[in-house]
Amino acid sequence: MKKLWFTGQSFSEAAEELSVNEKAAQAMLAALKTVHSLSAPTDGALEGLERQRQSQNILGRLVSPELGYSWEPFQLGSMPMAWxxxxxxxxxxxxxLYCHGGGYTSGNLGYARVLASKLAKSTGYEVLSFEYRLAPEHPYPAALEDALAAWDYLMELGYGARDVVLAGDSAGGNLALVLTQALKEAGRRLPGKLVLCSPWTDMSCSGDSYEAHKEDDPVLTRAYLEAVRQAYAPQGGWDQPELSPLFQDVSGFPPVLVQYGGHEILADDAIRLKKHLDEAGVPNVLQCWPEMWHVFQMFPLPQSQQAMERVAAFVLDY
Structure with a gap:
């Protein structure tokens, strides 16, 4: 039974609004399933890479970015970036500093623009996105090297490490955690906070949710994740800390916010990360939207707005 919260609305008005919201969510699910069915690998091999990248671009265009911000692309050497x-x-x-998702094999500034604009609007901070090199043309550690270059660029601009919120969705959440670990191992100062949306924390795909939610998840499949991890790290060793942050030594990490959808196969990647952070004494907050899917924050839904409000509360007040 869903709860209705009233702010001067009649019961019928509130019920009608809820019905509209549910229809919007169903429409989004249908669109996601269509895009996913056209692009996801059907076996363990990474097939149709260009088709996969095009579907990611289509998804970025399907979801309109926020209004009330400027988008300023530029180049850092050969790497495209945007404010x-x-x-x-x-x-x-x-x-x-925002790390976009896409399984390390797809995604660009057009895709990044959606969440970057939402982060800017919700926090009131400027958001820097970067288009890191993609696998299989550029396997690990190319993306990490590019993330370090983006981090160094912010330091050169005069930001202190603690002035930076490091954010990422899906594989970008993986990259944000791996970047934090690389900074720690280099004896450098760490970001002030981490914000992770549906992070991919375990490339060994060992969570129970891969099986439990395989029929519920409209975005991801095990076959897809196994294909893109093979492209990104063909040498294997997917349970190693440099690939799977779930197995990192996270002691000393800054406060972490993790959000995920209850219908995604990566649910355990988020839940187990919280347990890992707890065991290391790292302050963290885990937030779940039970009926949502992978990186639902991108979409124009009430749940997405609520999620971004909670991001703002964590960034500004935690």
């Missing part, structure tokens, strides 16, 4: 800057008055002393 999402709130157009209203905003905090210029803090910044978000």
């Amino acid at each position: 999402a800057r709130p157009e209203c008055g905003h905090d210029r002393h803090h910044v978000v």
